[in-house]
Amino acid sequence: MPSARRVLVVEDDPAQRADLVDYLRFRGFDAHGAASAAQMWALGAADSLVLLDIGLPDGSGLAVADALRQRHPETGVVMLTAYDADRMRVEGLSLGADAYLVKGASLEVIEATCRSVMRRLGAQVAAPAATAAPAPGSDWRLLPEQCRLLAPDGRPVDLTVTELSFMQQVMARPGTAVSRAELLAAMLRPETLNNIRNLDGCAARLRRKVEDTLGLALPLRSFYGRGYVFTGEAHCR
Numbered sequence: 001m002p003s004a005r006r007v008l009v010v011e012d013d014p015a016q017r018a019d020l021v022d023y024l025r026f027r028g029f030d031a032h033g034a035a036s037a038a039q040m041w042a043l044g045a046a047d048s049l050v051l052l053d054i055g056l057p058d059g060s061g062l063a064v065a066d067a068l069r070q071r072h073p074e075t076g077v078v079m080l081t082a083y084d085a086d087r088m089r090v091e092g093l094s095l096g097a098d099a100y101l102v103k104g105a106s107l108e109v110i111e112a113t114c115r116s117v118m119r120r121l122g123a124q125v126a127a128p129a130a131t132a133a134p135a136p137g138s139d140w141r142l143l144p145e146q147c148r149l150l151a152p153d154g155r156p157v158d159l160t161v162t163e164l165s166f167m168q169q170v171m172a173r174p175g176t177a178v179s180r181a182e183l184l185a186a187m188l189r190p191e192t193l194n195n196i197r198n199l200d201g202c203a204a205r206l207r208r209k210v211e212d213t214l215g216l217a218l219p220l221r222s223f224y225g226r227g228y229v230f231t232g233e234a235h236c237r
Helices: 014-026 037-043 061-071 086-094 107-121 161-172 180-186 193-214
Strands: 006-010 030-034 048-052 076-081 099-102 140-143 148-150 156-158 220-223 227-230 234-236
Touching: 006 014, 006 037, 014 030, 014 107, 014 193, 014 220, 030 037, 037 061, 048 061, 048 107, 061 076, 061 086, 076 086, 076 107, 086 099, 099 107, 107 220, 140 161, 156 193, 161 180, 161 193, 161 227, 161 234, 180 193, 180 227, 193 220
Parallel strands: 006 030, 006 048, 048 076, 076 099, 140 234
Antiparallel strands: 140 148, 148 156, 220 227
């Protein structure tokens, strides 16, 4: 039976790295983050899948991809970068990358690419736990005065004040990406690195809380580098 592979997310932007690591873990991957090539090597890249940015603080991701292919031919490499020029894409693939994605790709596309590369490499990833689906056309309801979120079947989830503020913003505009800057402004918090990390932690806790309490997947999605989107039908008082 092929063994499951880790995913190493090599990205120097903390918020984008947190997006990917949190989402991939939520989807069943053994995901870890590295802010630089040096951290990646320290974590060990053998028998891993590496999501690799090109613009790293300690060198070019293209050179890292080449070194990975030379040292660890069994390692999967997915380039994930802001550079979408054909020349960069060709160079990345010619250096041994298994796939090349441009930042702005949805997390679902990134996940599907990771699974595809892992299948080709003979590794397995645990499938996400199956969750009950809400009835078509039913709303998630937010009750601010009670600090509660109601699932489509009426069951409640108690929220903290921070979680309530987060949900008010994303549920007010379902289907639209709400940036971290907008979310922090609504919470009257400055856009600092620490507050961004706390915001991402809040989103992760909300997903886990709804999953653990109701056995349902909260229709809240991260969009890589953009913010958060509530993808369900919403009703806010």
